[in-house]
Amino acid sequence: MMALERIARFDARRLEWLLRIATAGALVGHGGFGLAMAKRDWVGYFGAVGVGPAAVHDASLMAVVGLLEIALGLLVLARPAPALLLFVVAWKLGTEVLRPMAGEPLWEFVERWSTYTAPLALLYARGWPTSARRWLG
Numbered sequence: 001m002m003a004l005e006r007i008a009r010f011d012a013r014r015l016e017w018l019l020r021i022a023t024a025g026a027l028v029g030h031g032g033f034g035l036a037m038a039k040r041d042w043v044g045y046f047g048a049v050g051v052g053p054a055a056v057h058d059a060s061l062m063a064v065v066g067l068l069e070i071a072l073g074l075l076v077l078a079r080p081a082p083a084l085l086l087f088v089v090a091w092k093l094g095t096e097v098l099r100p101m102a103g104e105p106l107w108e109f110v111e112r113w114s115t116y117t118a119p120l121a122l123l124y125a126r127g128w129p130t131s132a133r134r135w136l137g
Contacts, residue, residue, distance in 0.1 A: 012125065019122035023088065024077035026115045031069025038062045041102075048101035065095075076119070080126065083135045085119040092116050 034042060042065075046056045056062065072088055092115045099108040129135045 016122065016125050019118055019125060020077055020080055022114070023080075023085075023118045023122060024073040026118065027069045027073030027076065027088065029073075030115075031066040031071075031073065033066070034062050034069065035066030044102040045095070045098035048098045076122075080119075080122055081136055082123055082126070082129045085123045088119045089116055092119075 033039070039062075042062055043053050043056050046061060047053070051061065069091075072084075072091065075084055076088060092112070096109050096112050096115070100106050
């Protein structure tokens with residue numbers, strides 16, 4: 001029985017690391033894409049929430065969002081606190097839902113589903129926090 005417990009703990013740690021890397025990779029990749037490419041479509045996503053092209057340009061919002069996503073990815077990789085993981089889920093849901101709001105097909109939102117579920121799966125794999133202190137740790 002002891003060997004099975006060791007294998008289960010090892011597999012759980014490997015699963016956690018796979019989910020950390022998947023979540024961090026999606027965030028860093030998406031943020032880097034926004035930072036480096038400044039894709040014109042993203043101006044339309046800001047427009048879906050009432051932020052015009054001039055404001056996007058003047059405030060360098062694409063760079064700010066890109067850097068924020070890179071930072072979130074690195075934080076998830078370094079220290080995936082439960083509160084951070086829930087924030088990442090909310091952030092990704094909130095930013096990706098801008099696609100259909102800006103007129104893109106709904107499948108653009110659906111096809112990115114793994115970017116919402118990977119941090120939730122990581123939270124589940126690490127165990128649901130039972131105290132306020134564990135939410136931050």
